[in-house]
Amino acid sequence: MSTTPAAAQPVGLEGKLKRANVFFELPVSLRSRLIAVVAALLLIPSFLFPLYELTLYSNQFPDGLNLYIYSYSLAGGHPQGRDDLREINTLNHYIGMRPLLESDFSEFKWIPLVVGLFFILALRAAVVGKMANLVDLSVMFLYFGLFSLWSFYHRLNEYGHNLDPMAAVKVPPFTPPLFGEKQLANFTVYSYPGVASFLLIAFFLLLALAVWMSRKPRVAQ
Amino acid sequence: MRNKSRIQILIGAGLLTALVLTLMLGGCARRPKRLAQGGDVTEAAVATYVAPGDLDEYYLFYSGGHSGNVYVAGVPSMRHITTIAVFTPYPGTGYGFDKTSREMLGRFTWGDAHHPALSETKGDYDGRWLFINDNANNRVARIDLRDFKTRQILGPIPNVSGNHGSSFVTPNTEYLLIASRFSIPLPRYAYAPIEQYATAYKGVVGAVAVDPKTGQMSVAWEILMPPFDYDLGDAGKGASDGWAFWTCYNAERATGKLEVTSTQRDRDYIAAVNWKNAEQAVKSGKAKTIDGVKVIDPKDAPGVVYLMPCSKSPHGVDVSPDGKYIIGSGKLQSITTAFNIEKIQNAVQTKNFTGDEDGIPVLKYEAIKDAEVNVGLGPLHTQFDDQGYAYTSLFVESAIAKWKLGTWEVVDKIPVAYNIGHLTAAEGDTAHPKGKYLVALNKLSHGRHLSVGPSQPESSQLINISGEKMKLIYDAFTEPEPHYAQMILASKLKPIEVYAKEDNKDPNAIWDVKDAKVERSGNSVKIKMTAVRSSFEPNHLEVNQGDHVTIYLTNIEQTTDEIHGFGLADYNINVVIDPGETKTIDFVADKPGVFPYYCTNFCSALHQEMQGYLLVKPKGGAVASSRVHAVGGSAGGSR
Numbered sequence: 001m002s003t004t005p006a007a008a009q010p011v012g013l014e015g016k017l018k019r020a021n022v023f024f025e026l027p028v029s030l031r032s033r034l035i036a037v038v039a040a041l042l043l044i045p046s047f048l049f050p051l052y053e054l055t056l057y058s059n060q061f062p063d064g065l066n067l068y069i070y071s072y073s074l075a076g077g078h079p080q081g082r083d084d085l086r087e088i089n090t091l092n093h094y095i096g097m098r099p100l101l102e103s104d105f106s107e108f109k110w111i112p113l114v115v116g117l118f119f120i121l122a123l124r125a126a127v128v129g130k131m132a133n134l135v136d137l138s139v140m141f142l143y144f145g146l147f148s149l150w151s152f153y154h155r156l157n158e159y160g161h162n163l164d165p166m167a168a169v170k171v172p173p174f175t176p177p178l179f180g181e182k183q184l185a186n187f188t189v190y191s192y193p194g195v196a197s198f199l200l201i202a203f204f205l206l207l208a209l210a211v212w213m214s215r216k217p218r219v220a221q
Numbered sequence: 222m223r224n225k226s227r228i229q230i231l232i233g234a235g236l237l238t239a240l241v242l243t244l245m246l247g248g249c250a251r252r253p254k255r256l257a258q259g260g261d262v263t264e265a266a267v268a269t270y271v272a273p274g275d276l277d278e279y280y281l282f283y284s285g286g287h288s289g290n291v292y293v294a295g296v297p298s299m300r301h302i303t304t305i306a307v308f309t310p311y312p313g314t315g316y317g318f319d320k321t322s323r324e325m326l327g328r329f330t331w332g333d334a335h336h337p338a339l340s341e342t343k344g345d346y347d348g349r350w351l352f353i354n355d356n357a358n359n360r361v362a363r364i365d366l367r368d369f370k371t372r373q374i375l376g377p378i379p380n381v382s383g384n385h386g387s388s389f390v391t392p393n394t395e396y397l398l399i400a401s402r403f404s405i406p407l408p409r410y411a412y413a414p415i416e417q418y419a420t421a422y423k424g425v426v427g428a429v430a431v432d433p434k435t436g437q438m439s440v441a442w443e444i445l446m447p448p449f450d451y452d453l454g455d456a457g458k459g460a461s462d463g464w465a466f467w468t469c470y471n472a473e474r475a476t477g478k479l480e481v482t483s484t485q486r487d488r489d490y491i492a493a494v495n496w497k498n499a500e501q502a503v504k505s506g507k508a509k510t511i512d513g514v515k516v517i518d519p520k521d522a523p524g525v526v527y528l529m530p531c532s533k534s535p536h537g538v539d540v541s542p543d544g545k546y547i548i549g550s551g552k553l554q555s556i557t558t559a560f561n562i563e564k565i566q567n568a569v570q571t572k573n574f575t576g577d578e579d580g581i582p583v584l585k586y587e588a589i590k591d592a593e594v595n596v597g598l599g600p601l602h603t604q605f606d607d608q609g610y611a612y613t614s615l616f617v618e619s620a621i622a623k624w625k626l627g628t629w630e631v632v633d634k635i636p637v638a639y640n641i642g643h644l645t646a647a648e649g650d651t652a653h654p655k656g657k658y659l660v661a662l663n664k665l666s667h668g669r670h671l672s673v674g675p676s677q678p679e680s681s682q683l684i685n686i687s688g689e690k691m692k693l694i695y696d697a698f699t700e701p702e703p704h705y706a707q708m709i710l711a712s713k714l715k716p717i718e719v720y721a722k723e724d725n726k727d728p729n730a731i732w733d734v735k736d737a738k739v740e741r742s743g744n745s746v747k748i749k750m751t752a753v754r755s756s757f758e759p760n761h762l763e764v765n766q767g768d769h770v771t772i773y774l775t776n777i778e779q780t781t782d783e784i785h786g787f788g789l790a791d792y793n794i795n796v797v798i799d800p801g802e803t804k805t806i807d808f809v810a811d812k813p814g815v816f817p818y819y820c821t822n823f824c825s826a827l828h829q830e831m832q833g834y835l836l837v838k839p840k841g842g843a844v845a846s847s848r849v850h851a852v853g854g855s856a857g858g859s860r
Contacts, residue, residue: 080781081721082781086779087780090753
């Protein structure tokens with residue numbers, strides 16, 4: 001019932017898909033390509049910084065025990081030779097929590113691989129210059145990000161719930177905070193994303209920006 | 222006789238001076254009573270108060286005298302922070318109970334720790350090591366300031382007897398000094414009747430070499446000296462670098478009641494050793510070997526040692542920061558003498574001698590001294606500040622005199638409580654003293670603290686020396702008995718707080734409770750054990766009576782202050798292990814029965830539960846041992 005002369009322009013779902021096809025086939029601008037390159041480059045320093053930082057404060061540890069989760073490893077703070085990871089594990093054994101062991105985290109193997117893949121795909125998108133690549137990348141990355149977050153939450157939950165029933169100190173199962181502050185026994189625990197997480201977020205935002213900036217078909221010169 | 226009357230006149234004159242001064246200054250001012258309420262108290266409180274959580278500005282290392290320890294305090298709070306065990310077993314840190322420290326102590330269970338000396342670079346404290354001598358058993362020890370632990374005890378040093386004039390260091394810690402206070406026939410364990418004291422008994426002064434990298438000490442050389450009693454020393458620096466000085470009393474070579482017999486001459490000596498020449502003499506083969514040590518006889522090596530006459534029965538000899546003046550204090554007179562190193566060297570060159578003692582030239586007193594400073598009664602020991610002032614302790618007078626180097630003018634005096642021995646100013650024996658603080662190390666303290674009965678502590682008084690007038694600002698008390706101390710800027714020390722796993726080189730260290738194990742070969746049982754909050758692993762040990770048991774115990778913690786102890790009842794063992802440390806405990810399980818072992822150093826909420834049993838099966842084998850189990854570990858009747 002369209003009154004427009006655009007009989008060539010299909011309507012309804014088909015029309016939307018068609019328009020999507022056109023959109024995905026759009027070439028991206030040079031500016032968007034450059035943004036994709038910058039986004040890719042941001043992934044490199046993400047290996048230098050932790051994805052997540054947990055700090056546990058108590059009266060005995062006014063400077064806090066630090067736990068750093070990198071994309072490829074688990075590390076404790078080392079103020080004045082102290083080993084915070086060892087200390088956290090020592091304290092946790094009283095409530096029957098399993099020690100945090102790097103070898104128990106398969107994430108440390110696949111996350112660096114996946115980040116590397118995103119690096120390559122971002123460069124690919126910049127070179128090929130098709131909107132479809134940029135969108136694929138953004139969606140996959142969003143999924144990766146949300147999955148990792150869920151996985152991290154699941155880990156925390158698992159550690160806090162699978163407590164040894166023989167433990168000296170019985171505590172109700174708990175989930176350490178994913179974001180923010182939580183009181184656990186005599187410790188105030190702060191959990192926040194680290195610099196690497198912000199780099200990954202920036203990666204995603206830059207991709208979205210690249211998509212946004214090339215969203216309209218360019219007028220041929 | 223003439224000498225005697227001169228001394229009497231001198232002492233009389235001194236006493237009279239003191240009396241006149243007392244009258245002039247008013248009775249109260251001479252007695253170190255309380256601070257005047259109000260301004261003085263507030264000022265002192267502010268100057269010494271270190272608020273909770275705040276840190277002191279200086280470390281103070283006191284010697285513990287015949288307690289054999291070194292005490293560590295903070296200045297200006299004067300709070301005692303820790304005790305470093307050196308010459309005495311100290312269960313508090315498990316010192317003397319594990320294999321290493323027990324072997325270091327050897328056959329001795331006490332020592333007389335006298336003069337701590339911080340290692341120096343270019344005449345200033347470098348914060349690496351603290352050395353301390355043992356006056357009783359002729360040893361010197363090195364404390365590593367990385368972890369505040371005694372790491373080496375050298376000695377008994379051959380030939381040295383009563384190592385009192387020690388452990389002063391040369392400006393780059395090339396050497397630390399050693400000397401005999403009690404001359405004996407040499408080598409040690411040789412015999413000669415006391416009647417032959419003047420000829421057959423020998424004094425010794427010498428040097429212990431310090432490895433510049435590791436701090437490892439070894440006896441370098443010694444010099445054979447007349448049988449005087451070598452008392453205190455100091456190494457030259459700056460203008461006097463290359464020289465070492467020791468005071469001595471009993472130039473009379475007397476025996477018997479030394480209080481009388483050794484105080485007859487008007488003057489004793491300061492022995493001045495040119496240690497560079499001593500090195501040369503040893504190199505050119507002029508030394509002989511006595512009891513394994515290169516010993517120089519001054520007769521064979523002229524130019525190594527000279528004697529400087531000093532007012533009688535001197536105690537301290539202290540070199541000024543620039544090295545120009547050598548300050549000798551005769552404790553029975555009211556003057557301290559400032560010798561000039563240029564004049565000393567000049568007298569050596571021009572052979573301006575007045576005689577000799579066993580071939581050692583005696584320099585002419587008048588030719589080498591710059592001044593006799595009228596400091597007061599019983600001068601003992603001198604320290605320096607950053608403004609060109611010297612501070613001399615006055616034992617008899619119970620006071621400190623402040624006087625100016627060069628003008629020799631006494632500008633201030635402060636009474637102390639009571640009978641001051643040594644004193645220590647902030648880095649006050651280095652090339653660059655800091656001024657600001659001085660601690661009087663007093664021998665008597667009665668009435669200054671809550672009474673604790675007849676065994677009184679010593680008193681250490683903090684004095685502010687930053688102004689024109691010295692101001693007493695704090696009284697602190699220590700266990701017996703500080704003889705000297707060193708005060709070093711806290712920022713110069715960077716101690717570790719845990720032994721890092723990577724730095725633990727003990728081949729028997731283990732880091733996981735899963736690696737704990739018991740290995741037997743013959744009657745030797747070796748156990749690798751862990752200690753971590755709140756358990757030992759293994760938590761029980763079964764051995765046979767007569768077994769040689771060795772426990773390699775590692776504290777696998779890596780957290781500051783998580784210290785564990787291992788106390789084994791009835792076997793007289795208490796070892797303490799710091800985080801990351803491994804210690805070896807070895808003993809023969811000669812008593813059958815069941816013996817608890819437990820953590821002695823409070824560690825955690827479940828510290829009480831940190832315990833285990835050593836089960837020693839009696840000789841007689843399985844039957845007896847099953848009886849042990851049958852009675853549930855109560856092996857009282859199984860013997």
